[in-house]
Amino acid sequence: MEEKVLNRGQQKVRSNVLDAGLCTGCGACINLCPYYQSYRGKTAVLFPCTIDEGRCFAYCPKIEVDLEELSQRLFGKPYDGSPLGSCQSVLMSKATDIIKGSKPQAGGTVSALMYYALKKGFIDGAVLMDRQGLLPVPHFVGDANDVLACSQSKYTAAPALAEVNQAVKDGYKNIGMVGTPCQVLSAAKMRMNPLMKEDFIDPFGLIIGLFCTWAIDYRLFEPFVIKKIDIDQIEKIDIPPPPAEILQIFGKNGEKLEIPLSEIRELVPKGCSYCVDMTSEFSDLSVGVMEGRPDMNTLIIRTDRARRLVYGAQEEGYLQVSEMPEENLEHLMWAAGNKKRKGLIKACDEGLINATEETNSYLKIRQDILNKLIA
Amino acid sequence: MASNQLVKDPFNVIITGVGGQGNVMASRILSNMLVQKGYFVTIGETFGASQRGGSVMSHIRISSHSTWSPQVPKGRAHIVVTLEPIEAIRVLANYGNEEVKVLTNTRPIYPAGVIAGESAYPAIEEIEATLKKLSHGVWLIDATEEAVKLGNPILGNIIMIGALSALGDLPVNRDDFNAVIRRTLPGDKVADNLKAFDMGAALLKN
Amino acid sequence: MSHLTDTKKDASYLVMGNEAIVRGAIEAGVNVASGYPGTPSSEIIESLSRVASERNLYVEWSVNEKVALEVAAAASFAQLRSLCAMKQNGVNVASDFLLHLVGSGTRGGFVLVTCDDPGALSSVNEGESRYFSRLMEIPLLEPGNFQEAKDMTKWAFELSEELKQIVVVRSVTRMSHASGNIRYGELPDIERKAEFKYSGFIFDPEEGVVISAPVDWKHQQQQAKVKRAMEIFENCPFNTYEGPDKPELLLITSSACYLYSKEAVNVLGIEDRVGILKLGTTWPLPPKLLAKNLSRTQKIMIVEEVLPFLEENVKILAAEMAAEIGVKTFYGKKDGTIPMTNELNPDLVISGLSKILGMEYVPVSAEYDQLAKLSAFVGAPARDQVFCPGCPHRASFLSIHNALELDGRKGFVCGDIGCYSMAVRPTGFETLKTLHSMGSGMGVASGFGKLGQFGMDQPILAVCGDSTFYHAVIPALVNAVHNKANITLVVLDNSGTAMTGFQPHPGLDYNVMGDEVPCIDVAKICSAIGARVEITDPFDLKGTREMLNNLIEDSNGVKVLIMRKACALSPQRKNKKDFEMRVDETICLGEECGCNRFCTRIFRCPGLVWNEKKKKAEIDQVICAGCGVCADICPQHAIVKEEVA
Known part of the structure; x- marks a missing residue:
C-alpha cells in the first residue's frame, strides 16, 4: 500500500521536482486538471491526485527525459550530445521592416517567423509571451497582427505550456x-x-526554441526590482551582449535601471543549474541573440518544416538570412557545450541521471555519450 | 398515570438518522403521543454540532411510573428506528440485543468518506442481512422515496413514525398522532403529515 | 401561545431541560434575561424571547457573556429578577465581572445558568464551570431531573434574593438537551418596578452604592452569605437520600449523573445494597447532611461529570469530620473507578459499581456483542462532520486553501469557534491550523504577525465568524493594527450566529425580540480601526481567491476580507435553491486524468455523490441545496446549473 502511494505520479512531481527545487515553471502540468495552478512564476499543487502516472508526470521536463528516445523520434537519429543538438543548418538572420508597427528586440526573427507562420496558415494559433509588469504571461494568439504585442524579451520563467x-x-x-x-x-x-493514447495527434505545428543560459525567479526578482522602479511602468528589459555584464530595465518615462549580472545570478532558480540545453535542442528551429551583433539573430534550423518556413519567409521578404561566420559558430558551440557539461556534472553528482530508482530519474542518456560529455 | 400497556418498563426506543433528516422532530412527536396518554417519557438527544452531517440519535425512555436516564444502557434497546440504513448497524453495536426490532428507511445518505472514496458503503442487501443477524425482526421501508412522492423528502420521518405505530409494540395510534400534530404543527401541514403517517402504516403492513 | 406560559397549575408537558429552566424562571417572575448563544444553553434565551411580550420581559442576546452578565446584573441592582445563560466557555469570559459582582452583592433575584458540555458533544472542550462557584464563593445548584430543573431555577431566584448574592444553576448537555415530562407550578402576577437606589449608607446592601469595597468588609459579608447558604442547604428538599438505612455502599451524585446512577443500581438490581445521596446543592456542601449520610456506611462512591469537584469537596468534609464519622474508603475519579474525562452514562456507573461490589455484569452475550461490533466496523463507515450542502464556508475555505497553496510560502490560518472550526477537517480542506476560544484566531495571528524579527516569513491569516467578530475579535483587531502586525483577517459573514441556530447579532437590523435595531457594520468598524477592508462573495471563487492573494501580498499591516454569504440554513436561503443542478454524464471525466473525481473526492459537498457503477458524479437532488458552486469547480464543466425561475 505504501509503495503504491509513493508511486503516484503527482507525488513524484511534488517530491522530485517541486520540493526538490527543479521546477522551472514551464506550465506543462497546468490547465490539465484542477490540481495544479501557476501563480506568479511558480507552480503549485492545490490538492493530492491519486492517478498513478497522469499527464503531469508524463509532460514534466524534469522527470524521465529520455534524450535518446526524443532524438530518435523527433529527428530520426541517435542523441550524440553535440553542443547545439540536431541541426540542419546554423545561420544568422534579421527581420525586415515589412511588418508595420513592429519593434522587436534584437533581430526580430522570432516575431517575423511567427507572424509569417500564422499569416500563411502553417499554424492555426500560437502561444507567445506577453508581459504584465515584470511577469511574463503566456498568451494564445490566433491572428498574425497580435504577434507584435508579444515581441519583447522576458527573462523570467513562464508557464507557456499551460496555454498550450x-x-x-x-x-x-x-x-x-x-x-x-x-x-x-x-x-x-x-x-x-x-500516455500512448490511440487517438493521439501531435498538437504542434511549429516550435521555436529560444537560447537560454538561465532565467530569473520571478518571486525573487519582483521584490528586488520593486525597490528600484515602478514595475507597472516598465517598457523593456534587456541584457546587452558581453562584456556589459548588466541587466537593463527601461521605464516608460525614459528611466533606465542597470543591475550588475552578478546580483541577478543570485535570483536564478536552482532548477536552471541542472539544465543541459542552451539552444532548445528539441525545437523545429532555435533563435538567439548573436554574439557581437545585437541587431542580428543566430538561427538554427533543425527540421524540414522549419526549413520550409524560413525559406518561405525569406522569399517573401519577411526575413534576411545569411551564413554564420565560423568564429561565431565556434563560440556558440563552446558556450552551449559548457552549459551542457556543467548541468550534466551537477545532475550526475546528485544521482539524477540514469537513476535506477524510479524516484530520482531526471535524465536518461546513453552511458558512453554521458561519459564523453562529462570527461 | 398511564395504565401500563408496555411490554417492558422502561421501554426503550432509539431513533437515529443524519443531521437534517428530522430526527429530533420524529422523537418529539412520538414522545408527545405517549405523554398525552400519561406515560413518563425521557428523550435524550444530541444535536448542535452533530447536525452538520453527523449521526444524530434520540433515546426515548418510556415508563408508566418514573423518569429514566437520557441514555439507554448498553444492549437495552427494544426498537430501533433509523432514517438512514447504516445508522441502524451503528446503533446495534452499542444498544442491540437478540430481541431488538429494527425499522429502517432504505435511503442512504453517504458519509463524506464514502463520497470521497475513502470507505465503502454496503449494498442494501448486505445491510438487511446484517440487521437480520443482529435482531429479532427487520422492516425496511423506502420512506424518503415515498416522501418525495408526497412532495417533501422531510416527511420520511413521519412515514417512519406511522410504520412504528403500526408495528403495535407501543400503545399509540393514528388518533394520538393526529392530536399531537394538531397541537404542535401549523394547520396547513396537518393533512400532509397525516398522509405520511398513513403511508408509513400501510407500508409496514405490506 | 407557548406552553411555557400555560397558567394552568399542575399542567403536564414534555419539555426540554432548557425549557424546564425557562418555565422555572417564568414561575419566579423573571424580568430580564440575557446571554450569548452557545450549545447547549441557547434555547433558554430563545424560549424566553418568545414569551417576552406576553410576560413583559426584556430579553437580549448580548455581544458576549461578560456583557450579558453585566446587563442582567443591572436589572438585579434595580431590584428586578434577572437570569443570565451561557455555556461553560462563556463563564470564563464572564468571570472577570463575576468576581467583582460577588464582592458587591446583588439585589433582585439573580440566577446564572451555566450549561456544561461533558464529553464535548458540541464544544471543543469539556470545561467545568462548577469550580467557579468555589473560586468565587457563590452557591451552586445542580438539578437532577427535569422537574428539578424547573423547580430549582424558581427556587434559585428566591435564594439569591434572600442571600443578596448571585446563584448558579448548572446544567449539562444531557439535561439541557434531554426532555422529560414535568408538572408546572403557578405563574406569578407581581409587577416589579425598576429603581436603582444608591443614596443609602455605604454599607447598606439595599440602598447603598453597589461596589466590592471596602474589600475586607465586603469579603466577610460574602463569606457570611456562603455560610447562610450552607445552613439553608442542610434542609433543602433537593438533597435526597434513597436506599436502605445502612447500605453497603453510599453513592453520592448530582445532575444527570443521578439518573445514570439510579439506572445503574436498577439494572444491577442492588437497590437493597446501595444508597444514593443525590445532592442538588453542590456548593457549599451542607456538612451536617453529609455527616449523617457518610455515617451510614464505610464505602463511598462519588459519581459526577467531569472533574472530581464533588469528590474533593466531600473528602475535605470527611477529613474535617473524621472523628465523628470514622475513616471512609472513597471510590470515584481519583482511584479510577469512574473516568475523569468524557461524559458518563449508566454503563460506566454499572462498571464502577460492579467493580466495587465484586459483581459480574454482562449486558449482551459475548457472541452478539462481537458480531455487532464487527458489523459496525465493516458495515457502518464513519460519518465525519461536514459543512452543509450549500454552505458558504466550503467555498470560502477552498479559496483560502488555494490562495495559500498558490502563494507557496507555507501560510496558515488561525481560527476559533464556530461552524468554520470544521475547517481543520477535510470538509474545510484542512485549512485551519490553530483552534481556540472565541476570537482567539485573531489574537494568535496578531502574535504570529510580530515574529518577522525572528525569521518568520509565512503569511498569517485569521478567520472568525460575524457573531464572533463582535464577541471577541474587535480587541484583537485593535491590537494587531496598533502593533503593526502584518496579517489578514477573513470574516466569514454568514448573517447570523449559524452554529447555535441563527440567533441575531449586532450586525443585523433586528434583535431576538423582533424589534428593529441599528446594525453595526463590520466593514466600517475595521476601516475605523485602520485596516484595509475588502468584501467578496465567497461563491465568486475566482474573485475571492484573487482578492485573497492580493491581500496576502500586501505587506502593509492588517487587511480584512469580509466573505459575505448567508448560511444555507438561514431563513433567507433555507429550502430555496438558486439553481437546479445536474451532471452531464457524457462529459464527466470521472476518475480519469484531468479530474480524478475532483468534486466528490476533494470538494466533498454532500449533495454530490459518486456513482460507482457508471464511474460518474451525480447530484443527490434530495440533499443538494442548489448553490451552484460545484459547477464552477468542475474542470470539465460537466456539472450544469440552471437558474431556478
Whole structure:
C-alpha cells in the first residue's frame, strides 16, 4: 500500500521536482486538471491526485527525459550530445521592416517567423509571451497582427505550456509555440504520445526554441526590482551582449535601471543549474541573440518544416538570412557545450541521471555519450 | 398515570438518522403521543454540532411510573428506528440485543468518506442481512422515496413514525398522532403529515 | 401561545431541560434575561424571547457573556429578577465581572445558568464551570431531573434574593438537551418596578452604592452569605437520600449523573445494597447532611461529570469530620473507578459499581456483542462532520486553501469557534491550523504577525465568524493594527450566529425580540480601526481567491476580507435553491486524468455523490441545496446549473 502511494505520479512531481527545487515553471502540468495552478512564476499543487502516472508526470521536463528516445523520434537519429543538438543548418538572420508597427528586440526573427507562420496558415494559433509588469504571461494568439504585442524579451520563467494545454483543450490541432529550452523539452515530451493514447495527434505545428543560459525567479526578482522602479511602468528589459555584464530595465518615462549580472545570478532558480540545453535542442528551429551583433539573430534550423518556413519567409521578404561566420559558430558551440557539461556534472553528482530508482530519474542518456560529455 | 400497556418498563426506543433528516422532530412527536396518554417519557438527544452531517440519535425512555436516564444502557434497546440504513448497524453495536426490532428507511445518505472514496458503503442487501443477524425482526421501508412522492423528502420521518405505530409494540395510534400534530404543527401541514403517517402504516403492513 | 406560559397549575408537558429552566424562571417572575448563544444553553434565551411580550420581559442576546452578565446584573441592582445563560466557555469570559459582582452583592433575584458540555458533544472542550462557584464563593445548584430543573431555577431566584448574592444553576448537555415530562407550578402576577437606589449608607446592601469595597468588609459579608447558604442547604428538599438505612455502599451524585446512577443500581438490581445521596446543592456542601449520610456506611462512591469537584469537596468534609464519622474508603475519579474525562452514562456507573461490589455484569452475550461490533466496523463507515450542502464556508475555505497553496510560502490560518472550526477537517480542506476560544484566531495571528524579527516569513491569516467578530475579535483587531502586525483577517459573514441556530447579532437590523435595531457594520468598524477592508462573495471563487492573494501580498499591516454569504440554513436561503443542478454524464471525466473525481473526492459537498457503477458524479437532488458552486469547480464543466425561475 505504501509503495503504491509513493508511486503516484503527482507525488513524484511534488517530491522530485517541486520540493526538490527543479521546477522551472514551464506550465506543462497546468490547465490539465484542477490540481495544479501557476501563480506568479511558480507552480503549485492545490490538492493530492491519486492517478498513478497522469499527464503531469508524463509532460514534466524534469522527470524521465529520455534524450535518446526524443532524438530518435523527433529527428530520426541517435542523441550524440553535440553542443547545439540536431541541426540542419546554423545561420544568422534579421527581420525586415515589412511588418508595420513592429519593434522587436534584437533581430526580430522570432516575431517575423511567427507572424509569417500564422499569416500563411502553417499554424492555426500560437502561444507567445506577453508581459504584465515584470511577469511574463503566456498568451494564445490566433491572428498574425497580435504577434507584435508579444515581441519583447522576458527573462523570467513562464508557464507557456499551460496555454498550450488550454489551446489543445479548446480544440486547436496545429499550434505554434515560442519557448525556452525547458518549455520546448516539455513540448517534445508531449509530442511523443507519452500516455500512448490511440487517438493521439501531435498538437504542434511549429516550435521555436529560444537560447537560454538561465532565467530569473520571478518571486525573487519582483521584490528586488520593486525597490528600484515602478514595475507597472516598465517598457523593456534587456541584457546587452558581453562584456556589459548588466541587466537593463527601461521605464516608460525614459528611466533606465542597470543591475550588475552578478546580483541577478543570485535570483536564478536552482532548477536552471541542472539544465543541459542552451539552444532548445528539441525545437523545429532555435533563435538567439548573436554574439557581437545585437541587431542580428543566430538561427538554427533543425527540421524540414522549419526549413520550409524560413525559406518561405525569406522569399517573401519577411526575413534576411545569411551564413554564420565560423568564429561565431565556434563560440556558440563552446558556450552551449559548457552549459551542457556543467548541468550534466551537477545532475550526475546528485544521482539524477540514469537513476535506477524510479524516484530520482531526471535524465536518461546513453552511458558512453554521458561519459564523453562529462570527461 | 398511564395504565401500563408496555411490554417492558422502561421501554426503550432509539431513533437515529443524519443531521437534517428530522430526527429530533420524529422523537418529539412520538414522545408527545405517549405523554398525552400519561406515560413518563425521557428523550435524550444530541444535536448542535452533530447536525452538520453527523449521526444524530434520540433515546426515548418510556415508563408508566418514573423518569429514566437520557441514555439507554448498553444492549437495552427494544426498537430501533433509523432514517438512514447504516445508522441502524451503528446503533446495534452499542444498544442491540437478540430481541431488538429494527425499522429502517432504505435511503442512504453517504458519509463524506464514502463520497470521497475513502470507505465503502454496503449494498442494501448486505445491510438487511446484517440487521437480520443482529435482531429479532427487520422492516425496511423506502420512506424518503415515498416522501418525495408526497412532495417533501422531510416527511420520511413521519412515514417512519406511522410504520412504528403500526408495528403495535407501543400503545399509540393514528388518533394520538393526529392530536399531537394538531397541537404542535401549523394547520396547513396537518393533512400532509397525516398522509405520511398513513403511508408509513400501510407500508409496514405490506 | 407557548406552553411555557400555560397558567394552568399542575399542567403536564414534555419539555426540554432548557425549557424546564425557562418555565422555572417564568414561575419566579423573571424580568430580564440575557446571554450569548452557545450549545447547549441557547434555547433558554430563545424560549424566553418568545414569551417576552406576553410576560413583559426584556430579553437580549448580548455581544458576549461578560456583557450579558453585566446587563442582567443591572436589572438585579434595580431590584428586578434577572437570569443570565451561557455555556461553560462563556463563564470564563464572564468571570472577570463575576468576581467583582460577588464582592458587591446583588439585589433582585439573580440566577446564572451555566450549561456544561461533558464529553464535548458540541464544544471543543469539556470545561467545568462548577469550580467557579468555589473560586468565587457563590452557591451552586445542580438539578437532577427535569422537574428539578424547573423547580430549582424558581427556587434559585428566591435564594439569591434572600442571600443578596448571585446563584448558579448548572446544567449539562444531557439535561439541557434531554426532555422529560414535568408538572408546572403557578405563574406569578407581581409587577416589579425598576429603581436603582444608591443614596443609602455605604454599607447598606439595599440602598447603598453597589461596589466590592471596602474589600475586607465586603469579603466577610460574602463569606457570611456562603455560610447562610450552607445552613439553608442542610434542609433543602433537593438533597435526597434513597436506599436502605445502612447500605453497603453510599453513592453520592448530582445532575444527570443521578439518573445514570439510579439506572445503574436498577439494572444491577442492588437497590437493597446501595444508597444514593443525590445532592442538588453542590456548593457549599451542607456538612451536617453529609455527616449523617457518610455515617451510614464505610464505602463511598462519588459519581459526577467531569472533574472530581464533588469528590474533593466531600473528602475535605470527611477529613474535617473524621472523628465523628470514622475513616471512609472513597471510590470515584481519583482511584479510577469512574473516568475523569468524557461524559458518563449508566454503563460506566454499572462498571464502577460492579467493580466495587465484586459483581459480574454482562449486558449482551459475548457472541452478539462481537458480531455487532464487527458489523459496525465493516458495515457502518464513519460519518465525519461536514459543512452543509450549500454552505458558504466550503467555498470560502477552498479559496483560502488555494490562495495559500498558490502563494507557496507555507501560510496558515488561525481560527476559533464556530461552524468554520470544521475547517481543520477535510470538509474545510484542512485549512485551519490553530483552534481556540472565541476570537482567539485573531489574537494568535496578531502574535504570529510580530515574529518577522525572528525569521518568520509565512503569511498569517485569521478567520472568525460575524457573531464572533463582535464577541471577541474587535480587541484583537485593535491590537494587531496598533502593533503593526502584518496579517489578514477573513470574516466569514454568514448573517447570523449559524452554529447555535441563527440567533441575531449586532450586525443585523433586528434583535431576538423582533424589534428593529441599528446594525453595526463590520466593514466600517475595521476601516475605523485602520485596516484595509475588502468584501467578496465567497461563491465568486475566482474573485475571492484573487482578492485573497492580493491581500496576502500586501505587506502593509492588517487587511480584512469580509466573505459575505448567508448560511444555507438561514431563513433567507433555507429550502430555496438558486439553481437546479445536474451532471452531464457524457462529459464527466470521472476518475480519469484531468479530474480524478475532483468534486466528490476533494470538494466533498454532500449533495454530490459518486456513482460507482457508471464511474460518474451525480447530484443527490434530495440533499443538494442548489448553490451552484460545484459547477464552477468542475474542470470539465460537466456539472450544469440552471437558474431556478
